[in-house]
Amino acid sequence: MTKRMNVAMIGGGFMGKAHAMAYACMPMFFWPAPAIPHRKVVVDVTDDTAETARQRYGFDEASSDWRNVVARPDIDVVDICTPNNVHAEIAIAAAQAGKHIICEKPLARTVEEARAMAEAVKKAGVIHMVAFNYRRTPAVALARKYIEEGRIGKILNFRGTYLQDWSADPDGPLSWRFQKKIAGSGTVGDIATHVVDLAHYLVGPIETVNAITTTYNKTRPLQQGGVDKLGAAEKASGDVERGEVDVDDEVISLLRFQNGAIGSLEATRNAYGRNNFITLEIHGTKGSIHFNYERRDELQVMFADDPADSRGFRTVYTGPAHPYGQGLWPIPGLGIGYSETKIVECFDFFSAIRTGKQPSPNFEDGLLTELVADALLRSGESGAWERVGR
């Protein structure tokens, strides 16, 4: 019989919802499952919000005391879905208590925090994972498969974008995502790290960067009430007090990879009309790959050795015949959403626990991504090529 494992989830907001969904659904999709995740305790800021999260997300218990929960002997897994500013503290405590840990991205606000977290989990010998879920899109995993099999040859270049528009409105509220002391950085940490993670996954380590960072909207209306709101939908009305945005709104960077490939990266939350426009374009000596998350079921691939009269990008619509297809939907084209990327992530995490083999991206990988983020921010300041630290 499949083993049940008790999960303590810290943070009951939007990300908590996505993770709770994955715990409930993972065994339904991937069967036999590596484990049955059991929603044991959900922790939120107050008892009230925690209790609501409990009912809504189907946990047994609610708590507002993460320290206590993380230390409980009946907890197997700690899941960190909080804002970035408490990732390190919780993760280190959880590691010390011997819990397996999945932590939302970015791993931390700073390289120092990330390094401390990576050391803690290493020392504790637990399984650890950073929730860069876009790797789990089947089409992205298929891109990786093609590259590993050499089907597009040696990679020459990479360009990745992550464009959103939910912060384009200058009167959208001052979410924690616009505050350096909580978020660490702006688009760099929030979304550029996804692109960095994808670049590492598909091409290899980035060695040096050369970036522009900028902030278009320098103030935003202060949030009302205790709940953090995102985006233009929650636009403040009338004459509200405004606070300073002290993080970046946009980053564009040139990239050089350790293996000699070159490329570029762009991330912004101010691109009107782009929703979750994560795109990848990779050219190799034998073909090319293109991906756009807004049409995430599809991978575009071009093989240079196709006959001249029928050469062109193939739109491979992912389904049962592609990565994770054994667990997702049995009929091609039913299609996946954000949910399924989280279900796959959950599957890979519990598979790692079961096999005892670290998943990817783990905290080491997360640290590497933080090092690139740090180099991007440094380069944005210096206006020069900056080397990714170690």
Next chain:
Amino acid sequence: MTKRMNVAMIGGGFMGKAHAMAYACMPMFFWPAPAIPHRKVVVDVTDDTAETARQRYGFDEASSDWRNVVARPDIDVVDICTPNNVHAEIAIAAAQAGKHIICEKPLARTVEEARAMAEAVKKAGVIHMVAFNYRRTPAVALARKYIEEGRIGKILNFRGTYLQDWSADPDGPLSWRFQKKIAGSGTVGDIATHVVDLAHYLVGPIETVNAITTTYNKTRPLQQGGVDKLGAAEKASGDVERGEVDVDDEVISLLRFQNGAIGSLEATRNAYGRNNFITLEIHGTKGSIHFNYERRDELQVMFADDPADSRGFRTVYTGPAHPYGQGLWPIPGLGIGYSETKIVECFDFFSAIRTGKQPSPNFEDGLLTELVADALLRSGESGAWERVGR
């Protein structure tokens, strides 16, 4: 506190998975939820398959005796996820036991069965729904909103397609979906009914049809073992015995609607390269709408009164600002898959139970769709316009 309602799900296959997922997730997405669906009993053909389904889908109990389960007083809702041949029998028993019922599509194999079911639920006074989930795609619901608001004017015509390719391989196995005694019909019942349901939803009742039906692959390899397999992925190897396909492979039809609109419909499971190619194109006197489920996050809409220099189809990428957006994902572009269509369906079903107002499509609507399916099959035989019965 939100009310918990006990669900008995009959059928633990692919559809059972989709429904179990929806029961677990609906309150996570739509909160406060109209009810907390509780996965009480799952029924499958044998005790063994039922027990596996129980573990996998998170139900309390397993059973192989649907009659007994349907009659249990602790059951509030009966969910029918079986092949088509037992829909009527189960639904009628459930209605007689006073249960609310959600039944997978098509409602039944024949008009007679569908009519008996519609009468049974009416008599019993329960809430009833047919699981034509594609209506629940936010982009489709947005199309309905535009039409209701008159934004594309009077509808002149409609064309809908449903193209798949999982049965294009003549050596794919003889699933129950190719057997008239179980399925009732082929593409007509399986997928053309989805298009009919969408046409009814967006345009109104179909009055007459004029169809071609055809069967390209007249035999298929008999299935091995007890489990029904779909598609080319499960292609039989070597020299297996073959059985007759006695249902349609493809249907194309002209349509006339009661309100004067005209149109066409096409459904096939043999269209190489098309996965779940449900497309809608609707022209009105003030604009047009286009939808393709393979890119289900997007609705294309064109308003004729836009200025000449900036007129064209708008790609509206559905998100928080669109139908069901309050429950789905709070950031635009995270994107939905098949899962979310089922979660929305579940929400609408329990909302109907809570309010006591029948949802749409209910069994009456399902009967109407069966009447169109029947007319399509008759027209395929007669080669002439056939009137949809009453």
Next chain:
Amino acid sequence: MTKRMNVAMIGGGFMGKAHAMAYACMPMFFWPAPAIPHRKVVVDVTDDTAETARQRYGFDEASSDWRNVVARPDIDVVDICTPNNVHAEIAIAAAQAGKHIICEKPLARTVEEARAMAEAVKKAGVIHMVAFNYRRTPAVALARKYIEEGRIGKILNFRGTYLQDWSADPDGPLSWRFQKKIAGSGTVGDIATHVVDLAHYLVGPIETVNAITTTYNKTRPLQQGGVDKLGAAEKASGDVERGEVDVDDEVISLLRFQNGAIGSLEATRNAYGRNNFITLEIHGTKGSIHFNYERRDELQVMFADDPADSRGFRTVYTGPAHPYGQGLWPIPGLGIGYSETKIVECFDFFSAIRTGKQPSPNFEDGLLTELVADALLRSGESGAWERVGR
């Protein structure tokens, strides 16, 4: 040295422009050219409009007397770019004078006219062609190549559309295209015949049809002045007199081909947002083809025997490696427009003159298309399957 051939072009409107362009450019593109078309005489309704056409289109002479011009011994080729009502008369006179003839589509208003034309050119032994230029799109010619080479197997079905919106505005002027006595029919002759021609080219002869025809806008403002105007851009202002539209606005039809394939066809000039939306979708036993003229450089093709992990529609962007690529642009992706389809048509016409082998579509093919058009109109009346005449 390449032979110079004198052309008399009858009709100096929009089509005259396209043909004059092709005469000037064909040798530039296809070299060595089969002939150098020399723009000798242009004929229009009045001396004034003819003289303007002469200057604008680069002809040596202008005339308003087509009978005289057609009979001149120095004329080698007669090109008919007039409204449909004088096609037959001119073509028969030109044939009797021994001229090679290219005639704009549709060949004629009626089957009787088309048959008389086909007989006249046959008797005269001249080269004859109907200007169904969309066949000349390289991507369409590539589709034909794939089909001929058996690369998508036996064709199962075909669906073709031709959607425009220039007549959707009910206050667009009453062009000759809305008048039966001049045009013969509406969308059937004007644009559905293009789809029929493409169906014949790619699949084979249509045997029976079953159509709906309809007229949405039953009156339109009478034209002011002598020049015929098209579309909404020329919308009448204020309180102008209106005349009756006595031709069809839209046609939808089921199709059965002689070779057993089935299909459908749709044409309308009232589809808001569609510009020149000529689409083809063809499913075969080994693959599928999709084409959309609005993205005419591209052909979508799917080969069923591609490996499961990299199967999908290929977007073949036509260029030097594809049909007519030797003459068009030497760098892939420079891209073609309407012009190039006409240049290719001109090349094929003069190649036919040079080799003495009839081109396709010639008047025989044009007659066949008229026979299908006639069947569509008959079926629109009868509401029943109608056989294409002989």
Next chain:
Amino acid sequence: MTKRMNVAMIGGGFMGKAHAMAYACMPMFFWPAPAIPHRKVVVDVTDDTAETARQRYGFDEASSDWRNVVARPDIDVVDICTPNNVHAEIAIAAAQAGKHIICEKPLARTVEEARAMAEAVKKAGVIHMVAFNYRRTPAVALARKYIEEGRIGKILNFRGTYLQDWSADPDGPLSWRFQKKIAGSGTVGDIATHVVDLAHYLVGPIETVNAITTTYNKTRPLQQGGVDKLGAAEKASGDVERGEVDVDDEVISLLRFQNGAIGSLEATRNAYGRNNFITLEIHGTKGSIHFNYERRDELQVMFADDPADSRGFRTVYTGPAHPYGQGLWPIPGLGIGYSETKIVECFDFFSAIRTGKQPSPNFEDGLLTELVADALLRSGESGAWERVGR
């Protein structure tokens, strides 16, 4: 009566074809025409190739002596379609002879040459133009219109790409385009300058750049015979001698504009599967624009103030209602190719001659683009931000 102007075209290769086509067609499209360009003399390297060009392109005379031709009193316009290495010499001679000049892009191999050319035409008081034809795509001109009208607000950023794949094959021949002494540079001059020109047209002057330049294929087979060949189609067979490629294969750069906008640029001729992939993405404070030349009829535009439920990129399919629409095709969707961009260019050039007002881009603009190209090459060497010279 419209004035006839005599053109001397220097260079009878691929570009000569495009220009000859434009001379023949411009008055057909734009009527009344600003002038009737008369194809008087074509000059090529030898008498033989010139004579072939004369017949093919419809010129009165052929010559292999450009100096003599340029000085002829009956010549009004000199058109330079040669490789880059003789642009300066011819242009300066033509200016001194008082001829109006249209010169293919890039204007010159170096800033020094470009500056000398700009000074010569200024001194001579003639009309001058550089043939950056992609500005003339109606969709690009429409983007400019939106920007000028403030419809997407203040421009925040710009990214432009020009991706091709004709040189991806390492065994494609060593065209003059790979030789610094003739071409001046590689992708920088050949195609990145198009992106620079578009950036200048749509956003304004570029101030500083920060680039990577690279050369993937360091040798190529020497050309056989006298005719320069492009691309993989002409791949050398067997054991041919190879020569050095001393120009760049790819350039990626960060950009800073004088008006504060930021951006990026990428150009490569080695991107398998990309044909003429000129893309623009521009985000403003009130909307966004996207363009892809491979689908050149379409402009994507998003207006932020559209209602929330119907906001998204509009696909504006250019036609009669858009820039240059009065001259191109009268029915929407007939579609344009490379030809039409050159016809529009020709129209704008002769309009400038007629009005005496310099067109854009003229040699001053071309010099500015050379200055950016020079900065790109310097930055590729230095690895640092480089200021565009004056």
